[in-house]
Amino acid sequence: MTEDSELDLPRGVALAWGVSADPQRGPKREMSVEKIVDAAVELADADGLGAVSMAAVAARLGYTPMSLYRYVSAKDDLIVLMQESATGLPPAAVREIDGWKERLGELFRAQIEIYLRHPWMLDIPISGSPATPNSSAWVDMTLEALEETPLDAEERLAVTLMVTGHAHWYGAVLAGYSTVGRTTGMTPAQITAREAALYDGLISPDEFPALRRAVDAGVFLSDSDPFVFGFERILDGIAAYIDALAAGGARSAGAAWAVLEDADVAADKKYREAQKTVREAEKALRDAQKHQRQALRDARDRLARHPGA
C-alpha cells in the first residue's frame, strides 16, 4: 500500500491532470511527457492515428522504443494525452460574445476546427469518460454560456452533450471525406461526384424508393452543408423549449425509455435470422439479374470470337 492518496484515476487521465511526482534521484531526464506527446501528435496529424506506434514516436525523437515507457505507462495513456493536447483550451474570446446561441455556435465551430486539424481524434474510441482538464474546460465554458437561460443544470449538461456530439459527428463525416481525399488524391468535388455515381448505380427505385428520389433530386451533388442546417435546428429546438418554459410550460421528464433497459440478445438473434431470409431472397434476385447479364455478355463474347457459330 503505497498510499498515493489520489483516487485511482485511469492512468492516462492522472497524467493529464499533472499528478506525476517527478523523481528525485537518478540521471537527468532527457525527454519529457510533453515532447513525446507533441511528437505523437505531429505523426498523427501527418499520417493518421495508425502512424503512431511507440517505435515511430521514439524514432522521431531519436530514442529507442522502450524509453517512452519511462514517461508513459502504456500506449493508451499516450493517446489520452494526445487527445488532451489537441483539444486544447476553448477560445477565451467566446466569453465576450453576447447571447447563448452565438456562444454555442462559436464553441461548435471551434470544435469542428479542431477535428479538421486533427482528424485522428475521431478514430479514438469513446472510452467512458476521459474527464481531462482541457475537455473539462470546454464543458465548463459551454455550461457557462447556458447560465443566462432558464434551463436547469441537467438540461444544460444535456445541451452540452448534444452540441459536442453533433460536432463530433460532423467532424467524423467530414474527416471521412478528407481521408479519402488524401488517400486517393481526389478533390472533394470529385469524391462527391464519384459517390453520387456509385449511389446512382446501386440504389434501385424498387428497394429504396425514397432514397432514390433523393438521389434523383441531386442531394449528393449539393454543396450545401447538412450539418449547419442540423445545428440551426438544434438551437431552434432549445430556444423553443426555453420559450415554452418562459410561458409556464412544464419541464421535460426526460426519463429513459424502458426498451433500452434490457438488450434482449436472444430476440435479436431471431430477428437477425428473419432478416437474413429477406436479404437472401433479395440477393437471389440480384444474383439472378447478374447471371442473366453475365450470360448475355458471355454470349456476345462467344459470338465475337466465333462469328460463324
Added chain:
Amino acid sequence: MTEDSELDLPRGVALAWGVSADPQRGPKREMSVEKIVDAAVELADADGLGAVSMAAVAARLGYTPMSLYRYVSAKDDLIVLMQESATGLPPAAVREIDGWKERLGELFRAQIEIYLRHPWMLDIPISGSPATPNSSAWVDMTLEALEETPLDAEERLAVTLMVTGHAHWYGAVLAGYSTVGRTTGMTPAQITAREAALYDGLISPDEFPALRRAVDAGVFLSDSDPFVFGFERILDGIAAYIDALAAGGARSAGAAWAVLEDADVAADKKYREAQKTVREAEKALRDAQKHQRQALRDARDRLARHPGA
C-alpha cells in the same frame, strides 16, 4: 483488364451488395461469407471488437486463419460486413406509425437498441460512406418518414444525418458505460457514483466555476437521460422550422462556414503553444499545491515516527 463492368466499389462494400460471382470450378466450398460474418459478430458481441482476429474467427469455425481469405479479401472487409449484418433492416413496423415525429422516434430508438446489442459497432471508425444495402434501407425509411413534411430533399437528408448522428453519439456514451461495467464488474450506479467522486475531487471552483456548480447540483448523479432530452429538442427544432416554412418563412441557406474551408495548421501550432504556456502556469500552481500537501504529509509522518524530534 478483366472488365468486371462494376464501378470499383470499396471491396467490402461490393461484397455487401452481393456482387460476388461465385466460382464455377474447383472443390465445393465448405464455408461461406455469412458463416464467417456470423462467427465474427458473435465474437465481437461477447468480447468486443478487439476479440475479432482472423485467427479467432477461423478457430471458432474450425478452420485455419488463412482459409478466411478465400471469402473475405481483408479484415477491413470483414468489419464492413459485420457492420452490415448487425445493422440489419429497419423495423418494418415503422411504416404503420402515424406522424413523422413518432416515426423518427421509433427509428432512433431502434438504432440505439442495435448499438446496445452490438457496442463494438461504435468502435469502428467512420470511413467515408459505407453505403451498404442495409444502411441504405435505414436512410430510405427515414427519408420516407419525412416525405409528409414540407422539407426539401436536402433538408430531409440533413435531418436523417442528424438523427443517425445523435443515435451514434448516444450509443457511444452509453456503450462506454457498459464497457466499463463489464471490465470492472461495477453496476451503473456504482460507476456513476465513482465518476461523481472523481469529478468532485478534480473540478476546482476556480478553474471550472460553471462545471463545479453543475457537479454540486448533482447532475452526474441524476438518472434522467440527457439524450432523450436532446432528441426531443431536435424534434422540436425541426417542427419549428416546418412551422416557419408553413408560415411563409424562407428556407435556411445552410451555407458552409468559411472558417471551415482551410484548416490552418501553422496557426494551430502557434495557438497550441500559447495554450501550453497557460497550461504550464496552471500545472505549476497545481504542483505547488501538491508539493505543499506532500510536505505536510511528510512532516506528519516524521512526527509520528519520531515523536520526540
Added chain:
DNA sequence: ACACACTGTTTATGTCGTACACAGCCCTAG
C-alpha cells in the same frame, strides 16, 4: 562514499494481418 532510485537500452515474447507456395479437387473445354 556508498546504496539505490532512476535513466535509456537491449533482448525477447506473443499476437496479429497477410503474402506466397503447396497438394488435392472437380468443372469444363477438347
Added chain:
DNA sequence: CTAGGGCTGTGTACGACATAAACAGTGTGT
C-alpha cells in the same frame, strides 16, 4: 472421357507492433 487449370483449404514465413525483463550507467540523499 480425359486433360488442363482455376479453385479449395493449409502450412510456412515475414514484418509490425506492444510491452515484459534484465542490464549497465548515473547522480542524489544518507
